[in-house]
Every structure is written in structure tokens, then in C-alpha cells.
Amino acid sequence: MSAQGARIGVVTFPGSLDDRDAARAVRLAGAEPVALWHADHDLKSVDAVVLPGGFSYGDYLRCGAIARFAPVMQEIIAAANQGLPVLGICNGFQILCESHLLPGALIRNDHRHFVCRDQALQITNNTSMWTSDFELNEEIVVPLKNGEGGYVASDAVLDELEGEGRVIARYLGVNPNGSYRDIAGITNARGNVVGLMPHPEHAVEPLTGPTTDGLGFFTSVLSSLLQGAAR
């Protein structure tokens, strides 16, 4: 399989906002975006999946709590456990935590305000399937926009994540939302599932983004898929 031939699914839930930008980022990275629908038990044989940002099901109950039980999520949870690369951005990160594909949870920002700004991050893991194209400790800037982006978990879970190198990105400068240990993103033990609160899909073109640093997440998964195919 060539990177050109890779097909990356982008799920649309009722209330998703960033599915079009995610699909655009996939295309700019050199892959084919495939629209997936929340109510279908169908992943259309994609090579990877992006859960985009937004307010799935109006954020009712808890962010991501209802999306977790959507038909398409049953397929994604099973496939992710078999190694399918899955990237959850913002609301997608919340859905991954609610689905228990990633540990911890995301709660309301400690300062109680919605935050929207260009955010500096440090990439602290370049071995996951979505971060392999970055240099370790590379600093990037991508937009951050959330009301419930505070990452929380027990000390034992946080120690485990740090001990295993599974914190993939940290906030630099002032912590924007009260996330424990400045955590902006994490991965599972296998490295195929990544959750990230900031929005790399909004930083893929000079015209509309602060940088093009976000592309690295989308090219990383293509590199990882190629490597997997070559093995």
C-alpha cells in the first residue's frame, strides 16, 4: 500500500464540527478521506479513523458519553483493540476516554472559561502511530479551543502514563485548562490510539492556520501504515 492509497475515515456524529477540517487535513497529508456516519455499523474498510472535534449529541450527559454508544463506535472500539489507528481530537479525545480506549477523563476547564487560542505544545512521544514524524521534544503551535479540556486521572494512572512514555504532548507556558501534569494528549500501550485536546487539523495550511505543524499527525499515521505494510 502506498501513502496515496491510504483511506482514513472521519466520523460525523450529530454535533460534530471539525469533520470537514479533519477530512481536509487527511487530503493535504496525501491520503483519501472517507466519511463515516455515526449510525452505521460500517468502517468502509478504512486504514485509520479520526474522531473529530465538536459537541457530539450536544455534549448532553457528559462530553462523549452518548457518542460512545453510537453504532459506529462499536466497530471502532473492536477495531482499535485489534490495532486500527484511531486519533481523537478534542471531543474525539473525550469519546475515546468515555469508551475506555484511553484512561482518565476530561472535565470542565478549571478557570471555567472557554479557551480559544494558538497553543504551544511539546511532543513528548514520537513512537505512537500518530506522532512518529515528529522529533522528540519538538515544539509545535496549533489551535486549542475547548470548554471541557481538563485532563484528569488518578495519580497511579498518571504515573503509569509518564512511566511508559504514553504522554504524547504537553502544554507549554501557562496551563490552558487545568489538565493534570500539563497533559495535552496521550496514547494507549500499543500506540495506535491517540487522544489530543488541541486541534492539529486547524494547522495544516498557511492561509488559515497559525502554522502547518498539525500536518505531522496525519503524515505520521501514513508513515506508520507504510511501515506496517512493509513488515
Add this chain to the structure above:
Amino acid sequence: MARVVVDVRLKSEILDPQGRAVQGALGRLGLAGVTNVRQGKQFVIDIDGELDEAASAKLHEIAGNLLSNPVIEDYELTVEQA
């Protein structure tokens, strides 16, 4: 008919920004000495007929998986038979 009430609360170690905001408002409204406010949720579920053991088990499963997130919340389930 059975009425099932599920109360969901944030675990004590989890920061509650909404409770913090309410606490601030209580002070501004002249209620002195408030040391802490925690905000929770209550679900009132009415079910036809008697609540058998299977339905009760199902309700606990739903309360622990959908209505609350066990990572950050605890739930309390009480049944009021009408």
C-alpha cells in the same frame, strides 16, 4: 410502577469548577461560611410494572456505565416502588 432515582456525584478528589462557581455566588448573595459546594446530577426513571432482579441489575449496569463515568463519578441508586 417503579420509580428509580440515580444520584451521580463527582468523586471527592476531582475538581468541580461548577461547584466552585456556585460557591462564589453564595458568598456574593450574603451566605457566609460556605466552605465547599459540589454539583451533581439526578436521574428519575419511571418503569412500568414491578422491578425484577434482571431489570435491577440492568439499571445498575446503566447507572455505572452511561449515567456516570466511573473514572470521575460515583452513583447511588434507590428504588421507590409506587
